[in-house]
Amino acid sequence: MSDATPAFAPLPRLRLTPAFLIGATLVGLHVVVGLLTLIWTPYDPTAMTGGRLAPPSLAHWAGTDRLGRDLFTEIMIGARIALSVGIGAVAIAAAIGVTVGLLAAFASRAVDDVLAATLDILIAFPTLLLAMLIVAASDGASLGTAILAIGIAASSIVARLTRILARRVLAMDYITAARVSGTGWLGIVRIHVLPNIWPTLIVNFALQFGLAVIAEASLSYLGLGAPPPNASWGRLLQEAQATVYTAPFGAIAPGIALVSLVIGLNLFADGLRDVADPTRRRR
């Protein structure tokens, strides 16, 4: 491994920008809450413990839904669901996307053209619609199906980005030099391509994570995500929409949770990017 550009160095000279700190805190909060729900929640999430659409109170911090269930409990569980969707979907998207993207970048012109055209077509399909098709094809909606669908749908975007970024690197003069000096293509990927493209990919993964969370919310909003009684934020929003005039808090609280997680992820990734950027580190 070359000393000049280690592939995945620990983050040296970590510059903790406020944005990064806020992002890390927000994400950390959601992770803690999500983990906490595994062992404890204020109420039983399916128990009808309060009145219909009760406003926020000491007993019910975020009020109750139409069935009198505690919304705060459901939102907490929603964090766990959102995080598992994000992690699962991004892992699937990264595994498929980076592999296909690198293959395309290194493949012969004909193979590259076919792959590129296929990716173009797949990308025409917005993540959400592709996910809807996959959910429709599987036997009924479930959390696993939603994760798989969102991951597969997002992988085409990752693949296309990887291919473009890798091709840009491969066009550089030092690649020619490396090739002349006898480095194999795996070596080129490890030493030159990945270190150069991964900061941009990380930014994209964080975006995809956020998008996956939004996509799951949208799927649930359309009734195609995790089936009830899974407390997905999208389902909470959808159920609250009908009552938005009489109980606006039910539509606001899950929205705040959703937005705060996605923002946290994005800030976190931005901070990460500013630190991890190899071009900045070389300065």
Added chain:
Amino acid sequence: MLIAAAVLFLLLRLLPGDPANALVSVGADPEQIEAARRQVGSDLPIFAQFVRYLGQLASFDLGASFVSGVPVLEEIGRRLTLTLPLTALAFTGAILIALPLGILAAVKRDRWYGSLISVISQLGVAIPVFWIGILLVTAFAVKLRLFPSSGFPTSGWWRDPLAALHQLALPILTIALVMSASLIRYVRSATLDVIGSDYLRTARALGAGYGEALVRHGIRNGAVPVISILGIELASTLLGAVVVERVFSLPGLGSMLLSGIEQRDYPSVQGVLFISTLLVLLVGFAADLVQRLVDPRLRGPSGARP
């Protein structure tokens, strides 16, 4: 294209459900359900259905909707008169917002307004589209009564473009906001790449001013990834406006696809996908062309190959 058509055809047939279901209602007996299946051809073996489909494709006939009986091509044409201008306008708006703000956010990232732009764009990326749409409707249509809350003039664009624009103002704004929020991030990211790059420092060492160096060298280099993102965004908005179409009750291409999938109306689904695939290839080709124009290094026939 042919392979894509075949794969698509088979995938659609794998979906559980039957297009005939859209034609029957509670109370129908088995005999009526059979009649519905005969009408849409779902009683034939898959292979026979496929041969029929290929025959149609060869004569560029996309068939007629199982559900409404209207020729698919005609329906797509009508929906495109809404979708294309909506996409183009929202896209233009997004670029106009995102380019200057994204570059500014990168160059002035240590100033408060640079950070503010980043924060706002982050907020924009994080809010689901339907929420933005609902907020805009509540504010501008229900409270202020400035714009209509939904719908599209039956007369289309050409009889009264201003009225049409007025009617579409909120959906255009919704898409433009969402799109520019993510674009700003990419522009900022690409600009940061350029700022930290060797050639920029070289140019400055050779005596060029910061602004001049950024414009002369930066835009060329930074534009390549941004253009590819633009291509993706443009292509996916063609169909991806489906949620916005739902919020604003617009008869666009995305909602045609959505109801087609729900009803298993294969001719409509296949038709929309076929046409949008063509459009996407066109957009991709254009993006590629622009990239090559901007970055001469991409022009060589084998420059990027090992």
Added chain:
Amino acid sequence: MTASPVRSALKPLSVLKATTTATLLLMGLAPAFAAESGPDATINVGSLYEPQNLDNTAGAGQGINEAFNGNVYEALFRLNDDGTVSPSLVKDFKVSEDGLTYTFTLQPGVTFHSGDPLTSADVKWSIERVTSSDSKSSRKNSLKPIASIETPDEATVIIKLSSRSISLPYNLSYVWVINDKAKDLQSTEDGTGPYALEGWQRGSQLAVKRFDKYWGPKPENGEVVFKYFTEATALNNALLTGAVDVITSVQSPDSLAQFKDNPDFTVAEGKSTTKLLLAYNDRVAPFDNVKVRKALARAVDDKKLLEAVWGEYGTLIGSFVPPTDPWYVDLTKTDAYDPESAKALLAEAGYPDGFTFTIDTPNYDPHPIAAQFLQGELAKVGVKVEINVITANEWYTKIYKAHDFQATLQEHVNHRDIVFYGNPDFYWGYNNPKVVDLIKASEEAKTVDEQTEKLKEANIQIAEDAASNWLYLYPQIVVSKKSVTGYPLNGLNSQFFAYGIKKAE
């Protein structure tokens, strides 16, 4: 009316006007035809139910009844908004002593929208269209007793039956009378109604305009535009911002708050025929056991569910029959909410520790919330519920056709649909020979009283058997601008007669 587009862009209200004018210009109509109010007014009706096509025998959906029944197409009889049936295109009719021969005399001077006069041949053709082997009409079965249709002269139709059919006039109210020369009925029309189709923009709206050669009384307005929405909130906003004048049925009680306290709007409550039910597959264990079904009926607090979904609106029912049907009996006391006796019944049936079953749940409101409620209620008596969410299309394949389910939630919209319990092959598989006989006999009854008596008996038996778990009857709420009056309230079978709607200054 003649505001220039440039100026009107600044003023939303006049834009609406300009847009309507442009529409009419495009449709080739004089702009003077459209008026904001008065006898030539355009009425904008907001609805969630866009028809899929324009032919009610080709799977057009409930939206076509709303837009076309009584407006564009008429039938020999009309189902009025109060549930009674009265002659429409029939001027006079006679029934033979044995009840097997009906002789109809048609209204004179009726013309189709194409200009052709109405003749008995058109009526024969129209009925045979519904009974033909290609028909997908859900009413086909109810017309089975028709043995032959004769047309001795242009104004007379004789229908001969193979068995008595007391509801023949009622059933004929679903059979549109169409010009027998009409073609392409999926996207055009040729009816006799007070309105003719003006234009249909799929995914958006359907416009009908007053037909000047209509044989009956002149409509109170000049044009009706049905505007379609996929989303209830968008529909409410359209009424709030003045884009529509009236909403045919409001689907959420909480959105009503913004109209109820607003002097610009009228909120009116009619009577609906839409029932929400948990239908068991009565063929499979444990639901083939009456005791289990009764136990589950007693374990669910319907009142609490109705309040959760509809607040103060809606009606509790103890069976499938709504109070507007003549054979209604108050059966809410049969298997009323009583979790303790539910547990006892379950133990008696051999399930002292309960059991687990899956509810196939359509993915649209209110089914998911109702499923979650049932999950909570049944857990209290030890019965575990799994929720499987499916689309409407899958529902037809899996449940309606294949009967591959344990229990499902479904809303049933039709009027007088108790007859479904007389069909052992229906998706829920309820089979009580006594009920089958009663329902068959009721149709062959000699008098309406006899029919009512038999159906009442069937109704009580079905409730006693807890054939399904009837949760509640939807409310039917119509909201309009204050200036708009004269619309139907009950909307039986989704009909929405538009000819009486007036728009004041």
